Amino acid sequence: MRANYHTHTPRCHHAEGEERAYVMRAIEAGFSELGFSDHSPYLFDGDYRSRIRMDPEDLADYVSVLEALRLEYRDRISLRIGLETEYYPKLFPRLMSFLRDYPIEYMILGQHALNNEQDGDWTGRPATEERKLDQYCGQTMEALETGLFTYFAHPDLFNFVGEAALYDRYMRRLCRKAKDCGVPLEINLLGLQEEKQYPNPIFWRIAAEEGCTAVLGSDAHAPEDVWVPDLIARGEALAREAGIRLQEVETLRPIR
Numbered sequence: 001m002r003a004n005y006h007t008h009t010p011r012c013h014h015a016e017g018e019e020r021a022y023v024m025r026a027i028e029a030g031f032s033e034l035g036f037s038d039h040s041p042y043l044f045d046g047d048y049r050s051r052i053r054m055d056p057e058d059l060a061d062y063v064s065v066l067e068a069l070r071l072e073y074r075d076r077i078s079l080r081i082g083l084e085t086e087y088y089p090k091l092f093p094r095l096m097s098f099l100r101d102y103p104i105e106y107m108i109l110g111q112h113a114l115n116n117e118q119d120g121d122w123t124g125r126p127a128t129e130e131r132k133l134d135q136y137c138g139q140t141m142e143a144l145e146t147g148l149f150t151y152f153a154h155p156d157l158f159n160f161v162g163e164a165a166l167y168d169r170y171m172r173r174l175c176r177k178a179k180d181c182g183v184p185l186e187i188n189l190l191g192l193q194e195e196k197q198y199p200n201p202i203f204w205r206i207a208a209e210e211g212c213t214a215v216l217g218s219d220a221h222a223p224e225d226v227w228v229p230d231l232i233a234r235g236e237a238l239a240r241e242a243g244i245r246l247q248e249v250e251t252l253r254p255i256r
């Protein structure tokens with residue numbers, strides 16, 4: 001692992017540490033590239049304010065700080081400016097119009113809510129209903145079809161605890177779509193660190209059987225999380241056990 005593209009900042013209201021500290025940790029690790037992908041702002045209806053992402057007015061400072069650090073550390077590491085973004089169908093066109101005024105180099109897909117967080121369900125909550133599994137897969141497959149996402153972060157975040165055959169059927173469909181769209185799937189190291197319901201070995205076996213490829217993502221919410229050798233080794237072991245090929249991120253998909 002010589003790069004990480006899943007890195008947060010305190011602007012999302014649940015990460016800590018200055019951007020410079022994240023950069024120094026990546027340099028310590030010998031990384032050639034570090035991508036910041038804090039939780040994207042969204043332009044919601046009404047006066048709703050999200051507690052899990054940066055506010056729209058924070059985006060200019062996010063870009064400005066990272067551009068200054070990129071210039072300062074240009075001889076030591078390559079820094080890239082990205083966002084982790086949900087696909088909220090009704091609101092997504094509005095978001096893309098907003099983002100095109102900024103030099104965002106890539107987005108990763110991280111689907112934390114069904115429909116959208118104003119009137120939907122959180123994907124990490126245990127669910128048994130087929131309709132929710134169908135909605136998660138349908139919504140993320142539609143996102144993949146946009147061609148805008150460099151990779152799919154924690155695709156196994158959806159916490160389905162219902163019938164195993166249903167999970168297998170829907171997740172195979174999702175994995176086929178990712179493969180067809182050329183989008184790698186992320187083995188999320190923060191999930192390993194915090195012993196969440198993901199990475200899910202069942203999902204990764206399905207992904208391997210469907211011919212997908214995987215990347216490792218630190219999902220760093222503190223500078224020390226950027227590079228944790230034990231977690232990297234565990235992520236690599238999970239990939240080996242599932243039989244899925246690990247790859248580096250080869251190209252970033254720019255916002256068009």
